[in-house]
Amino acid sequence: MFKQSVLDYFQANGKKGYQSRINAVLESYVQAQKKLQQE
Template identity: 70%
Template sequence: MALGEGLDQSRTDWDRLDSMRDEDIDLSDIPEITPEMWKHAVLVEPDTTQQVTLRVKRSVLEYFKAGGKGYQTRMNQVLESYVRAQRTK
């Protein structure tokens, strides 16, 4: 599968879900959240982004754009992964 292929294709029947009442949702296979589970929970604040101007090779930009909508987010994810790898050295 190519990068971004199928991202815009949802197989979810959104009309059916929108028409469902909360009581109609089957929760039998979802475990109840216990106080023990919350004991180890960690609040993670979302990291803000900052707009920048960045020069990249045309081939790099074309590759990410070929994946469709969200290419800037994917580029940021690659950069974040690189930063994490460098910090663990």
């Protein structure tokens, strides 16, 4: 699903919780896009 380079980046900071970190980044992106669409 994700490119290996993306997984490697997030896993480099610790395998535990890397999926939560990816989710947080994606959620931040979605919220920013929603805000831009409202303007």
